Amino acid sequence: MSAIGLERLQFMVGEWNIKAYNMGETGEWEDSPLPKHTEIETLFDGKFLQEREVKMQVGEQRISFFIMWSYDKYREIYKMLACDNQDGLADILEGNFEGETITVSNLETGTAMLDEQGQSIYLRLSSTKNHEDSFTDVMYESTDQGKSWVAVYRAVHTRVV
Numbered sequence: 001m002s003a004i005g006l007e008r009l010q011f012m013v014g015e016w017n018i019k020a021y022n023m024g025e026t027g028e029w030e031d032s033p034l035p036k037h038t039e040i041e042t043l044f045d046g047k048f049l050q051e052r053e054v055k056m057q058v059g060e061q062r063i064s065f066f067i068m069w070s071y072d073k074y075r076e077i078y079k080m081l082a083c084d085n086q087d088g089l090a091d092i093l094e095g096n097f098e099g100e101t102i103t104v105s106n107l108e109t110g111t112a113m114l115d116e117q118g119q120s121i122y123l124r125l126s127s128t129k130n131h132e133d134s135f136t137d138v139m140y141e142s143t144d145q146g147k148s149w150v151a152v153y154r155a156v157h158t159r160v161v
Contacts, residue, residue, distance in 0.1 A: 005071040008097060009049055009078070011129045012040045012069075015160040022058055023152050033057050035155070043068075058153070061086075080104045080125065087113050093125060101128040107146045115143075124149055133159035 016038050021029035034057040043050050049069040056063045065084035072079055080093040091111045095104035105124035106112050112120040124140040136156050140149035 005073060006042075006046060006049065006069070009069055009071075009102070011132070011135060012049060012051075012127070012157075013042060015039050016157040017160055019156045019158070020056070021154040023150070023154075029154060032153075034062065037160075038157070056153075078102060078104060089113055091123065093123065095124075101126050103127075105146070107142070119143055120145070122146055133161075 018035045018038060020032040020035055022032045024030040035054045038051055038054050040049055040051045042048070047070065051067040053064055053066050056065065063084050063086050065082060068081045070079045070081075071077075076096075077094050078096060082091045082093065083089070089111065091106055091113070092109040093104035093106045093111075094109055095102065103124060103126045105122060107122050107124070112122045115121055120143070122142040122145070124142065124146075126138050126140075127135055128138075129135045134157060136154065138151055139153040141152050142149045
């Protein structure tokens with residue numbers, strides 16, 4: 001029997017070095033100076049995972065954020081809460097696993113941020129377990145209600161030994 005609930009996310013727990021990338025204007029991944037490090041821990045007897053404050057850089061803009069994961073056992077869906085110092089938005093993404101990848105989005109939750117014209121910018125995050133000591137996050141954006149997604153950020157996590 002395969003693991004269910006937050007047991008499936010235990011591969012994220014630990015201290016990690018991060019190699020981060022932003023999608024460049026030419027459609028190629030470009031190195032990002034931040035983040036370089038993060039820690040993910042369990043809370044409330046393993047009912048939640050928390051990634052403490054992380055500093056990220058997109059272009060010239062520096063953003064601080066934290067993430068909390070949970071599993072809704074009644075709806076059988078994973079939830080990720082993401083909060084940052086830029087928008088002050090408590091963004092809720094929901095989704096599930098396909099193979100070794102968990103994908104969550106805010107398409108159904110109504111917590112998308114708005115651009116200058118008031119248009120919703122939806123987010124989707126895919127986290128893939130590469131092996132016991134590595135996982136990769138890829139963040140996508142959509143401005144057409146999820147009909148198409150554009151990769152904007154990638155972070156390769158390597159466990160600190």
